[in-house]
Amino acid sequence: MKKYVFGLGSTQVFMTAAVVGLAAHFIFQLPGPAAIVIGNGLALSSTAVVLQVLQERGESTSRHGRATFSVLLFQDLAVVVLLILIPLISPNSSKGGVGFQAIAEALGMAAVKAIVAITAIIAGGRLLLRPIYKQIAENQNAEIFSANTLLVILGTSLLTARAGLSMALGAFLAGLLLAETEFSLQVESDIAPYRGLLLGLFFMTVGMSIDPKLLLSNFPVILWTLSLLIVGKGILVALLCRIFGISTIAAIRVGLLLAPGGEFAFVAFGDAVNQGILSSQLSSLLFLVVGISMALTPWLAAGGQLLASRFEQLDVRSLLPVESETDDLQDHIIICGFGRVGQIIAQLLSERLIPFVALDVRSDRVAFGRALDLPVYFGDAGSREVLHKVGAERACAAAITLDTPGANYRTVWALSKYFPNVKTFVRAHDVDHGINLEKAGATAVVPETLEPSLQLAAAVLAQTKLPTSEIATTINEFRTRHLSELTELCQESGGSLGYGFSRLMSKPKSQLHSSDSEDEEFVEGTLAI
The missing domain is CATH 3.40.50.720 (NAD(P)-binding Rossmann-like Domain)
Structure with missing residues (x-):
């Protein structure tokens, strides 16, 4: 997994961001900061949509499913750097600019702030959140527990905003901070009912910000950009997968799944508009391209399966x-x-x-x-x-x-x-x-033969009008008697024939008498079910 998360994942993000960014800068004549944001934003894919598609299709544990998940995992980590970078390369920032020196200074500042953020996560998670959540848990009040979780998320978001960073980054860091505590499972359980609702609300907000007239008036441009994104990004991802030893068919399927844009592109482009890096019209066009590409993800996954069934040779x-x-x-x-x-x-x-x-x-x-x-x-x-x-x-x-x-x-x-x-x-x-x-x-x-025979016997006994409890008792008694006979047979043969459950079986008496210890010695064995 590490090979694909930090190897394939990092290569995909950097290569895609570089290719798209250079194309935006030299072909479309966009400024350097805008090209950087667009390149990194379009390099990301939709974790929510792709993982849902893989799960519904039962492909999460397949070869291409594992590779896709690994790349998505690194993309989620890369979002942190992108959200830190956007305010620093803004023309409104004292470090903003197009030159290499300004971008290098921005990246250096991003690294420093990332280190500070990680340190704050460790300190906050170990020193502050644990005692607070422990006290709340002792009160056994679910409402206060959920309210405290919301307070942590909103508070961390406000702190990062005060530091000149993105509120989305604050929410991301809050999730990491909560994951450091032993209450993470309960937190996840509490927010599970709201996850789908908030995700739907997020996409509704993005959809409401899209102008249908813009889609109609710029349909050829949007269609051409969409095709270029899916085809170009898909081919690039597939080639990288082949370099990392993934088979051709699996590499194509990974490329098709990761070719569309992702939900974090909306966050990045929206933040870039607020920072003066992108214009509102350009961001609306990018919203349309990313949104339509995400909607095509299930059909791209189906196309990948069709290609696999058509072209994968079924010889030995x-x-x-x-x-x-x-x-x-x-x-x-x-x-x-x-x-x-x-x-x-x-x-x-x-x-x-x-x-x-x-x-x-x-x-x-x-x-x-x-x-x-x-x-x-x-x-x-x-x-x-x-x-x-x-x-x-x-x-x-x-x-x-x-x-x-x-x-x-x-x-x-x-x-x-x-x-x-x-x-x-x-x-x-x-x-x-x-x-x-x-x-x-x-x-x-x-x-x-044992369990199928017992299940068949239980079905026959049910037709004799015996009560369910009596049938269960009869089956369990037979199973217990069978186990006793099997245990005796195994002791005679010197083995410990196992059928799933651990038990302790004493050594033969001759060995126990010869032992210098007064305590009874045991060897570990297994017992049938």
């Missing part, structure tokens, strides 16, 4: 895992086997935005997963090289759901031998198979 070579496509994963899940069970696990992980990769040796299953924009690759999960290419050394767990007992055993053995840090959870055909899997190094083993 294109389905093989590539190390450069998984090197941004950290603490992810490896799903070995993309059959019915593996697909359900992948769906659950996708809904919770948990990163994962899946492996299967059937190309039709891999093609099916790729069609859903899931990170599914063709490869033998029992191969050390294949596991390395999907980042097994950085993974936290593996779910092994292969079709044959032998394949499951070989995969567990490979992970246990070459990647011992990965916790392996595997399904077993029967108890004997489960014991062998545990001996191969499995962390927990789940029988593939």
Whole structure:
């Protein structure tokens, strides 16, 4: 993730800002400060719209979804510098000007103020907000808690405005300051109902500031500028993605998602008008271009998926895992086997935005997963090289759901031998198979017949008019009896066959008698569900 946030993200912002800024200055003959604001403003993309589109389409954990999120994250960080820079390059400022020296002085001042702001965030978050919120939390008054959050946001915004900076920057810093406290989750929960409302109000305010007559009278100029923005920015972002090792199709999809403008462009252009950097008519034209481009984001995402389905070759070579496509994963899940069970696990992980990769040796299953924009690759999960290419050394767990007992055993053995840090959870055909899997190094083993059988039995019992409570009791008693028998079998075999829940299993008595300690010794094992 760091590679794409600070590598791809920073390169995208700087390159796009430079290209757009130079074009605005030399082609359209705009002053230097105006070109800087326009370049940086159009380099940004809409975090709110793009993330919503990715979430609705189920592409947040896909390759292009992760790269897009990384770039958006850096763009949100770059907004801070832009909001600090705008007042400093204003013609009304004592440091304002077009020359390089004036811009360098403005950037230097921005760096100093950024350091001061970060210091204030740390000091305020640790010294002031924690005791205040702790006292409010002890009173258990939700209204005062919410009112104090609004006070912090408005107060920080007023302080930054007094310092000659943007109020939007103050609101941004207030969010960082609140995030430093242990009350951040409650704050987020309190403001969640207002987030969509305020975002809608923001876009309504921007829309009301747009003159429809301006759209009609300058339609060719707006259409040409809009096309230039989407095509030029999209191609530039796609090329940068290819440089950072992203596949061609995924790079095109990232470019299409990031090509439109973003909501922070409205803030930047509006602030630039107040500072005398941009004219009202030029800012209105830019508002129209950015607003229309944001509205096109869902259609651009759909176009990217159409391109992927049309031009992505579905031969085995294109389905093989590539190390450069998984090197941004950290603490992810490896799903070995993309059959019915593996697909359900992948769906659950996708809904919770948990990163994962899946492996299967059937190309039709891999093609099916790729069609859903899931990170599914063709490869033998029992191969050390294949596991390395999907980042097994950085993974936290593996779910092994292969079709044959032998394949499951070989995969567990490979992970246990070459990647011992990965916790392996595997399904077993029967108890004997489960014991062998545990001996191969499995962390927990789940029988593939127990729970489906119990669910089927519960459905049959429901047709006999038994009460629901009695059915639940019968099923639980059978499960408990099965666990007791399984525990005895495992003790006899010297294992601790696991099915998900941790427990402590005592050592054999012969070992306990031979111990010098008077306390009973235990070893850690696992218990079935």
